[in-house]
Amino acid sequence: MGNRRYLATLLTLAALLTGLFFLHLATGFHYFTKAHLIGVLLGGGTPEEVLTVFDFRMVRSILAVLIGMGLAVSGAVFQTISKNELASPSLLGVNAGAALGVMLLIYGTPQATGLGIWEQPLAAVIGGGLAAGLVFFLSHQRGRMTSTYKLVLNGIAVTAGLHALQILLIVGLDPTRFQQINTWLIGSIFGNSWTHVDILFLVVLLITFFFLASHETLDLLALREENALGLGIRVNRTRFLFLMAAVVLASSCVAVGGSIGFIGLICPHIARRLVGVAHKRYLPVTALLGGVLLVAADYTARVIIAPDEMLVGLIVSLIGAPYFLYILVRSRG
Amino acid sequence: MASTRNASLLAVLLLVLLAVLSLFFLTTGMREIPLSGVMHALQAGSSQDPSDLVAWTLRLPRLLAALVCGLSFAVAGALMQGVTNNPLASPSILGINAGASFGLALAMIVLPAASLQVTIISAFFGAALATAFILVLASLKHGLTPVYIALAGTAVSAVFMAVTQVLVVFFDVAQELSYWTAGGIGGIRMASILGVMPWTILGLLLAVSVSRSVTLLSFGEDMAIGLGGKLSRIRLRAGLAVLILAGSAVAVAGPVGFVGLVVPHITRRLVGIDYRLVVPFSALFGALLVLVADIVARTVFPPFEIPLGAVTALVGVPFFLYLANRKEVRG
Numbered sequence: 001m002g003n004r005r006y007l008a009t010l011l012t013l014a015a016l017l018t019g020l021f022f023l024h025l026a027t028g029f030h031y032f033t034k035a036h037l038i039g040v041l042l043g044g045g046t047p048e049e050v051l052t053v054f055d056f057r058m059v060r061s062i063l064a065v066l067i068g069m070g071l072a073v074s075g076a077v078f079q080t081i082s083k084n085e086l087a088s089p090s091l092l093g094v095n096a097g098a099a100l101g102v103m104l105l106i107y108g109t110p111q112a113t114g115l116g117i118w119e120q121p122l123a124a125v126i127g128g129g130l131a132a133g134l135v136f137f138l139s140h141q142r143g144r145m146t147s148t149y150k151l152v153l154n155g156i157a158v159t160a161g162l163h164a165l166q167i168l169l170i171v172g173l174d175p176t177r178f179q180q181i182n183t184w185l186i187g188s189i190f191g192n193s194w195t196h197v198d199i200l201f202l203v204v205l206l207i208t209f210f211f212l213a214s215h216e217t218l219d220l221l222a223l224r225e226e227n228a229l230g231l232g233i234r235v236n237r238t239r240f241l242f243l244m245a246a247v248v249l250a251s252s253c254v255a256v257g258g259s260i261g262f263i264g265l266i267c268p269h270i271a272r273r274l275v276g277v278a279h280k281r282y283l284p285v286t287a288l289l290g291g292v293l294l295v296a297a298d299y300t301a302r303v304i305i306a307p308d309e310m311l312v313g314l315i316v317s318l319i320g321a322p323y324f325l326y327i328l329v330r331s332r333g
Numbered sequence: 334m335a336s337t338r339n340a341s342l343l344a345v346l347l348l349v350l351l352a353v354l355s356l357f358f359l360t361t362g363m364r365e366i367p368l369s370g371v372m373h374a375l376q377a378g379s380s381q382d383p384s385d386l387v388a389w390t391l392r393l394p395r396l397l398a399a400l401v402c403g404l405s406f407a408v409a410g411a412l413m414q415g416v417t418n419n420p421l422a423s424p425s426i427l428g429i430n431a432g433a434s435f436g437l438a439l440a441m442i443v444l445p446a447a448s449l450q451v452t453i454i455s456a457f458f459g460a461a462l463a464t465a466f467i468l469v470l471a472s473l474k475h476g477l478t479p480v481y482i483a484l485a486g487t488a489v490s491a492v493f494m495a496v497t498q499v500l501v502v503f504f505d506v507a508q509e510l511s512y513w514t515a516g517g518i519g520g521i522r523m524a525s526i527l528g529v530m531p532w533t534i535l536g537l538l539l540a541v542s543v544s545r546s547v548t549l550l551s552f553g554e555d556m557a558i559g560l561g562g563k564l565s566r567i568r569l570r571a572g573l574a575v576l577i578l579a580g581s582a583v584a585v586a587g588p589v590g591f592v593g594l595v596v597p598h599i600t601r602r603l604v605g606i607d608y609r610l611v612v613p614f615s616a617l618f619g620a621l622l623v624l625v626a627d628i629v630a631r632t633v634f635p636p637f638e639i640p641l642g643a644v645t646a647l648v649g650v651p652f653f654l655y656l657a658n659r660k661e662v663r664g
Contacts, residue, residue, distance in 0.1 A: 158650070164647045168647075310502055
């Protein structure tokens with residue numbers, strides 16, 4: 001495919017993301033007209049309006065973009081490394097593991113002492129990493145390629161077990177902490193602060209750039225193992241490194257936004273069909289698609305039963321589950 | 334199992350165990366009722382005595398629900414594994430439970446005043462819809478493996494769960510539905526369980542009547558045709574039994590998973606591969622498993638209860654992982 005078509009795709013997606021971002025920013029309990037919103041953004045408006053736009057809405061809009069991007073890019077790397085178009089953080093147990101990690105942290109911390117801002121992501125990363133490790137370990141067969149379907153099925157089973165453990169923990173929680181955990185588990189981007197934005201921004205930016213900088217290595221890893229070896233890569237070590245980076249990326253997103261599934265599955269898949277498999281192009285398009293999808297889903301979640309809100313995780317799985325089925329039917333084992 | 338004598342011995346053993354555990358089930362809980370009190374309640378019926386009242390209106394319906402749900406899921410799973418010749422088949426993994434939940438939710442939204450029977454029948458339709466989905470998916474591909482079918486089932490399950498959850502939030506019936514689908518049998522009333530039991534019996538009779546043919550099918554299609562079985566009729570009758578059993582069990586207890594997966598494997602290990610034995614013994618083992626699971630659910634964190642589905646998942650997941658990763662199951 002030519003450079004021009006790639007650039008056109010990139011620009012279209014960027015424009016779409018910007019448009020959705022402003023729509024998201026304008027929508028809520030109080031709707032801002034276009035002119036009014038721009039006025040507030042440029043420093044006008046009453047203090048209440050400034051507070052609403054910057055501290056409530058913008059945090060949420062930016063987080064939606066970052067989480068969408070992070071989960072999508074993480075999914076793309078998962079798919080490259082496992083050479084499996086059904087792989088994604090949520091289907092391989094990372095979301096559930098990260099969630100359990102955070103729950104154990106909340107469970108173990110006395111209520112009086114608040115959580116440090118770094119503790120929650122750290123617990124999520126450890127939990128997510130252990131879960132993904134378990135799934136890969138179970139699916140590994142000596143001397144054979146891991147079966148596409150078996151890897152995902154093991155991931156789903158491990159997820160089911162982790163959910164049961166979460167329920168076990170929830171039963172022992174007092175009502176306030178239960179509320180805190182429950183909202184977070186199903187996936188809500190509401191109720192975060194600028195500090196969350198700063199941290200997640202840093203994580204998503206750094207890891208995405210790391211992947212982009214190593215796009216050639218990722219291209220090689222997508223090849224057959226012998227070829228990559230022949231080209232002088234230490235396959236296992238490199239794979240492990242990239243996998244861990246992808247787990248950190250996804251777990252951080254889960255720590256902030258709660259468990260949102262399917263984004264890491266869908267976006268890489270659509271991106272491959274749009275621009276092909278070269279990671280130099282594939283990764284940026286995946287990231288933009290992730291942002292677009294999650295902002296659109298969060299916007300839908302806000303307006304569909306206004307003034308109430310649907311949880312964004314539900315909207316995403318409403319699109320994601322059928323798409324999963326579609327990929328599965330088209331796939332080859 | 335070598336002889337019918339051993340089989341009947343095992344049956345007696347299981348029945349005694351079930352009876353003992355049932356009595357234990359009736360005595361334990363927030364209010365301890367001595368065995369004599371339980372006996373008194375069973376004879377006296379629902380009287381004004383608080384112990385009688387607890388035993389009769391709370392514990393007994395719950396006990397019946399545990400037994401019904403256990404035997405239904407287990408027998409449904411046994412039939413599915415036999416007919417499809419797939420060790421990973423079971424109502425929860427192939428999405429039938431999620432379909433039944435979808436049917437329940439739909440009934441609550443469309444017909445809020447529906448009677449118990451209409452709601453149950455709507456669960457059957459949901460289960461049938463999920464089955465149809467799986468059959469269509471299976472027909473789209475050649476060279477299907479058990480693992481692929483199981484994965485397709487979980488995907489169908491995910492679709493039904495997503496649609497159900499969104500419908501439930503959208504139409505604001507979360508409270509009503511969570512009563513059914515939280516995967517627990519805590520709040521069940523006598524009238525509900527008595528309304529479900531005729532379906533359970535019907536499903537069980539259907540399962541027993543088709544069990545000989547299922548044995549033929551479990552040898553593989555060619556063998557079954559060679560031995561004179563009419564495949565489509567066997568499949569239809571077994572499928573009907575599965576829908577009735579799984580659908581009504583979901584209406585009682587919500588989508589409790591893994592019972593239908595685990596129990597038939599244990600049963601076949603003990604009584605062999607003749608489904609005339611596998612079906613009734615699966616019923617006994619299933620009832621036993623859910624009974625024990627519900628006792629655990631009530632007694633681990635008193636006064637709180639763990640949802641039944643979480644307890645069965647903690648047993649079922651390791652078992653599932655073992656089955657899916659055995660050498661014989663090709664990816």
